[in-house]
Structure formats: C-alpha cells, structure tokens
Amino acid sequence: MGLWERLIGSGPAQEKDASRLLPELLASYTEEARLARQIREHAEHAPNHASAQVLRAVADEQDQLVQLLHDKIVALGGEAGNNVGSSKGGKNHWTRVVCDLEDNRALEQGYIQQLIYWDPEFPEAADLFRTLEREKGRLNARLRDIALRADPHALN
Numbered sequence: 349m350g351l352w353e354r355l356i357g358s359g360p361a362q363e364k365d366a367s368r369l370l371p372e373l374l375a376s377y378t379e380e381a382r383l384a385r386q387i388r389e390h391a392e393h394a395p396n397h398a399s400a401q402v403l404r405a406v407a408d409e410q411d412q413l414v415q416l417l418h419d420k421i422v423a424l425g426g427e428a429g430n431n432v433g434s435s436k437g438g439k440n441h442w443t444r445v446v447c448d449l450e451d452n453r454a455l456e457q458g459y460i461q462q463l464i465y466w467d468p469e470f471p472e473a474a475d476l477f478r479t480l481e482r483e484k485g486r487l488n489a490r491l492r493d494i495a496l497r498a499d500p501h502a503l504n
Contacts, residue, residue: 364469370426372462376455376480377417377428383451384410386435390444399441399498406448406490413483420476442498449491456484 384407391403418428436451438444459481467474 364466366470369466369470369473370421370424373417373421373424374426374428376458377414377421378432379451379455380410380414380417382432382435383448383455384414385432386451387448389435390437390441390448393441393444395441395498399494402490402494403445406487406494409483409487409490413480416476416479440500442495442500445491445495445498449488449495452484452487452491456481456488459484 387403387407387410391400391407394400394403421428436447438447459477463474463477463481466477
C-alpha cells in the first residue's frame with residue numbers, strides 16, 4: 349500500500365505493532381552514528397580549515413541526534429551497539445559532501461515514513477520521528493550549503 353492509500357484510508361486498516369519501535373530506533377541509531385563518523389572523516393579530508401570546521405560542526409549536531417536516539421533506546425529497555433558499519437567516501441571534497449547530503453536525505457525520508465506509520469496511535473513515537481525529521485531537514489540545508497560552496501563547477 350502506498351502513501352496515498354494510507355493517507356486517504358482506501359486500503360485495509362493496518363494494526364500498529366509497538367514491538368516494531370525498538371528495532372526501528374536501533375536501525376536509525378546505527379545509520380545516524382555511521383553518518384556522524386562519516387562526516388567527521390570527511391572533515392579530516394576537507395581542502396581547507398574553514399570547510400573542515402563547518403563539517404565538524406555538522407558532525408557535532410549529528411552526534412546530538414545519535415545521543416537522542418541512544419537515550420530513547422535505553423529508555424525502552426534496549427541497548428545501542430557500537431557496530432556502525434563503514435563510511436562512504438569520494439574522490440574530492442564535493443563528492444564526499446554530496447554523499448553526506450544524500451545519506452542525510454535518505455534518513456529524513458525514513459523518518460517521514462516512520463512518522464506517518466506511528467501517528468496518531470503512538471504520539472510519543474510520532475513526536476520523536478517528527479523531531480528527527482525536522483533536525484535532518486535543518487542539517488540538509490547546512491550540507492547543501494557546504495556542497496554548493498565546494499562545487500568545482502560553480503562560478504566565483
């Protein structure tokens with residue numbers, strides 16, 4: 349069933365399973381932690397100090413989202429692991445930042461889907477995913493700005 353069917357209710361009613369929340373949060377935690385590490389690694393390869401400093405600030409904000417997810421996982425009785433997978437890279441600063449932006453956008457889209465799934469039956473979960481989606485949108489704007497400044501084809 350697609351988004352439209354869920355929104356207008358033309359499909360069968362879907363029973364929400366509260367036991368799905370913790371695995372979803374763990375998956376989000378893993379991806380957010382991987383992205384935070386990836387952004388930090390990309391900051392280390394930035395072509396200048398200013399770019400590195402901005403990417404480190406984005407990574408710090410990303411760490412706050414990781415901590416938010418960690419706290420929620422622990423509150424639900426789960427345990428967040430340290431296995432975060434491998435980082436993605438690129439051959440220059442622009443491609444690395446675009447990779448960060450694409451990964452961040454994918455997480456934002458996932459949070460929108462989770463928000464739609466959990467709302468309105470589980471308002472606390474919906475609020476968490478709404479907060480995550482809003483923060484991802486804000487980070488998207490920052491990463492997009494960094495990417496535009498790093499674009500090798502941009503005119504000065």
